[in-house]
Amino acid sequence: MVPSHYNTYQFYTAVRAQITGPEGSPFEGGIFLLVVNITGRYPFEPPRCRFLTPLYHPNIDNGGRICLDTLKSPPAGSWSPAVSLPSLLLSIRSLMAEPNPDDGLGNWMKLCLYTYEYDMVPLLILNACYSLYSTRNI
Numbered sequence: 001m002v003p004s005h006y007n008t009y010q011f012y013t014a015v016r017a018q019i020t021g022p023e024g025s026p027f028e029g030g031i032f033l034l035v036v037n038i039t040g041r042y043p044f045e046p047p048r049c050r051f052l053t054p055l056y057h058p059n060i061d062n063g064g065r066i067c068l069d070t071l072k073s074p075p076a077g078s079w080s081p082a083v084s085l086p087s088l089l090l091s092i093r094s095l096m097a098e099p100n101p102d103d104g105l106g107n108w109m110k111l112c113l114y115t116y117e118y119d120m121v122p123l124l125i126l127n128a129c130y131s132l133y134s135t136r137n138i
Helices: 085-097 107-115 120-136
Strands: 002-007 012-020 031-039 048-051
Touching (some): 012 085
Antiparallel strands (some): 002 012
């Protein structure tokens, strides 16, 4: 993780991080960039995480925002001040390998996951296209 800048007006630190695609998932072999915005209330408030690398995933929207229980404060979520940044990144990596259809960002994606078996081939193709696009435009 490398700090990218500190904004004194909004009181947050932006950290860029990289996650490697989990083995046995459609994302295997990929390198995915994230920005982690750490507010002045950290660790009592969860950081805001967003993928910079485009991803086709039911728990990640088009803007890269991640729907993960650990990234939400209680009572809606399970954030705890004991969660470290490396363990948070591991949680995000785990989510990449095992999507949560109950907490999807798009209703159509939740329906697809409930109706059909989680098929990795279309995701492999889409993520390969996204990765190729993102490496040319960074």
